[in-house]
Amino acid sequence: MATRAELLKAREELHVAIHASEEWQDGYKASPDTFRRLLELEASLETAVGEYLHELSDRAVKYVDWSRLPEPIKADAGPVANNDDPVWNQEQVLLTAATIELITELIATGAIAGEYLYGIHMGFSSLDDAIMQAARLYTAQMVKGITETTRKLIRESVAKSIALGEDAQKATARLRTVIDNPVRADLIAQTEPVNAYQTGLRHYASATGAKKKTWDGLRGACQLCTPLIGKTIDIDELFTTPNGAELDHPAAHPRCRCSLVYIY
Template sequence: MATRQELLKAREELHVAIHAAEEWQESYKASPSTFRRLLELEAALETATGEYLHELSTRAIKYVDWSRLPTQVKADAGPVLNNDDPVWAYEETLLTAAVIELITELIATGAIAGEYLYGIPMGFNTLDEAIMQAARLHTAEFVKGVTETTRKLIRESVAKSIALGENAHEATIRLMDVIDNPIRAELISQTEPVNAYQTGLKHFAKETGAKQKTWDGLKGACQLCSPLIGKTIDIDESFVLATGREIDRPAAHPRCRCSLIYIY
């Protein structure tokens, strides 16, 4: 019988094969080697995130005071441990350890792709100090977002259990299922790699003197991205989505496959 690690590795290989056939903005595929590496890192990030959430599901049940289950739960109160409880700093440390190397390599891959796209060799790699600094900042933002969502999901799960009149055992099962969610890991892994890759591509562009950037998307882009296609702004300006949210670069939404063209 195959081990869990062997099954996870097989799933990663399948992930690469499936998503390589998807429609991406063409610059991602311009360099077969960096595109292949992007997909491999995307698959690895899904595994790392999924395994973290799987293990978190058993820890999360300890972050609820089940003796208070019959009480009403407000958004910032109730049986769930407060945001400033040390357990959340511990969770952030665990998640950081699980993903920082992958995010560092994703950022480096974006910078290396820039070398190929624009024909300017810079010798970027994961040991470049600027790449490592960008990865630390990027990872911190990513981890904070995931942890905040986790706390929200725990509160919502407990609130639903109270509304349904579930006992502690039933509520515990519900909570574990909510946290150990492969769909969430998949969504994260198909969004965050583009964020990190584009961070690396922008680092390359700035280091090589680019002055502007143009949004480049697919012909069948979504309603959020299609208004941005062809829009050119200064390299440090932000694109404004139809929702009013400002972003520096793709991804504009989960599973976004848009990219940027840098102008010198």
């Protein structure tokens, strides 16, 4: 029988094969090597986040005071460990350890792709100081967002258990299912790699003297991205999406496959 590690590796290989056939903005596929590396890192990030959430599902049940479950209390002010509880700092440490190397590689891959696209060799790698600094900042922001969402999901799960009058056993089972969610890991892994890759490409463009940037998207793009396609602004300006979000670069939404064309 295959081990869990072997099954996860097989799933990563399948992930690469499936997503390589999807429609991406042309810039991603311009270099077969960096495109495949992007997909491999995307698959690895899905595994890393999925395994983190799987393990967190065991720890999360300890962050709730189940003895208070019968009380008619609000989930955001009740039995769930609050935002200042040290357990959440530890969770951020664990998630950072699980993802920072992959994020560093993704940012470096974006910068290396820039060399192929624009022909100015800078010798970027995952060991570049600027790449590592960008990766630390990006990972911290990503981990904070994931942890805040996790806390929200725990509160909502407990609140639902309270509303349904579930006992601790049923409430615990519900919480485990909510946290150990492969769909959430997949969503994170199909969004954050594009963000990290584009962070690297942006770093390359800035370092090599690009002056402007143009949003480049897919035919039949979503309602958020379609109004941005073809829009050109100064490199330090922000794009504004129809919902009011301001972005330096894609991704504009989960599973976004848009990119930028930099102008020198």
